[in-house]
Amino acid sequence: MEFIADFSKLLLATCRDVLPIIILITVYQFLVLRQPIPHLRRLIVGGVYVIIGLALFLAGLDKALFPLGKIMAAQLSDPVFIYGADIMVSQADWKAYGWVYLFAAMIGFATTIAEPSLIAVAFKANEVSAGTISQWGLRITVAIGAAIGISLGTFRIVTGTPLYLYILVGYTIVIVQTFFAPKNIIPLAYDSGGVTTSTVTVPLVAALGLGLAASVPGRNPALDGFGLIAIVCLCPIITVMGYAQFMHWHSQRKK
C-alpha cells in the first residue's frame, strides 16, 4: 500500500513536469500552427510510456539505489572508516581517501551509463551521424569523463582547493581542444556536459559531496558541498573531444 502511494506521488510529479510542455504544444497547435498533428495516437501512447516509465524508474531508484548509495557514501567518508577508530584528526590527509576517490569514479561511471538523458542523446547522435557515432562509444566516453569529474570533485572537497581553479583549467583545456578536434564532434561534445547530470547521477553525487563536506575536518558543508556538479559537467566535454581527436589521429596514421 505504501508503495502504491509513493508511486502515485512520483507519477503525479512526472505529470507536473510534463504539463508545461503539453500546454505549450497544444496552444501552438490551436493558435499558431492550426494544422493536425500526424500520427497523433502513436505520439500520445509514446508520451504515456515516457511518463509511466520515468515514474517507475524513479520509484525503483528511490527504493533500491538511492538509500543504499547514500548510506555507502556516508560510510566511506566517515573519519572512523578512513583514519581508524582511535585517531583524532584536525587536518584532512588527502592520501587517506583512496577508497572515496575510487567509489566516486566508479559510481559516477555506472550512474552515467544508466542516465536516460544520455541514452536519448546517444540514440539521436547515432541516427543523425548515420551510424558513424556509436551509441555505446559515446556513452562510455561520457561516462569516463563523468567518472574523472566526480573523482576530481571529491579530491577538491578533501583538499579544500578553490573551485574556480578547476573550472579555469577545464575551460582552458576545452578551448584549446576546440581548435584541434574534428569539427562535427564539437556541438555534441559541448552538449554531453549537460546531459550527464540528471535523474540518476545528481542525487548520488550531491549526497557524496555533502557527506564529504560535512565529515572532512575543516570543511564547511554550506560552501564546499557545491561545485561537484560543475566539475562533472566539464570533464565529459574534454573526454568526448579527446576521443574524437584520438580516432581522427589514428585513422590518419593508418593511411
Add this chain to the structure above:
Amino acid sequence: MIISLILKKIRQAVTDLLPIILVIAFFQIVVLKQPLPHLGEVLFGALLVVAGLALFVQGLEMGLFPIGEAMAQALARKGSLFWLLFFAFALGFSTTVAEPALIAVAAEAAEIAGAGGLIDSSREALQQYAFGLRMVVAFSVGLAILIGVMRIIRGWPIHYLIIGGYVIVMLMTTIAPSEIIGIAYDAGGVTTSTITVPLVTALGVGLASTIRGRSPLLDGFGLIAFASLLPMIFVMGYGLLIFR
C-alpha cells in the same frame, strides 16, 4: 514478434543498469564488508528500474522524439521567426521554473546566503531570494534555447559563442561574491531534466534538418550546451545585483 521486442528492450535496460549493481555490490561486500540490507526490497526496486527504463526508451522513440521533430518542422514551414523564437523561450522557461532539483538548490542557496548575513535572514526574505533565483535560472534557460535556435537558423559557428560564454563566466567569477559562485556553477548542471533533454535535442535536430544548408550533426546539437552555460552567468549577475 511483440514479445521478442519487449525482451530486447528489457535486455538493453539490464545492460544499462549492470554497472551500478556491480559497483554497489563490490563496495558493500569487499570494501565495507557488510551484507546487502533489505535484499528483497532492493531486488524489487531494481525490477522497477529495469521496467521503467525499457518503457521510457520505447516512449522516447514513439512519442518524445517525433513530437519534438514534428514541432520543429511545422514551425520552420510556417516561417515566422517570432513564433519560433517564442516557442524556444517558452519551452526553456516553463520546463525549468518548476524543476524540483532547481527548487531544492534555490532553497539551499537561500539558507547559505541568510546564514552568511548577505541577505536578511527572515523567512520572507529567504523565500523572496529563492524565488528570485529560480526566476533568474528559468529566464536564462529560456534565453539559452532562444539563442541556440537563432544560431541554428543563422548557422553561426557554436564554438565562438561557447568560448565567449566561458570568458564571461571567468571574468564574472573574479567580481562575484564568493557565496554565489559554487551555486552559480552548479545551476548550469541541474537545469536540464530527463524530459527536456530529448525534446530539446529533437527540436534542434529537426530544425537543422528542415532548414536548407544546415547539417543536423553540426548545427542540430548544442542547445543543451547553451542551457548549461547561461544560468552560470545570470546567477552570478543576480548575486552581484542582490548582495550590495
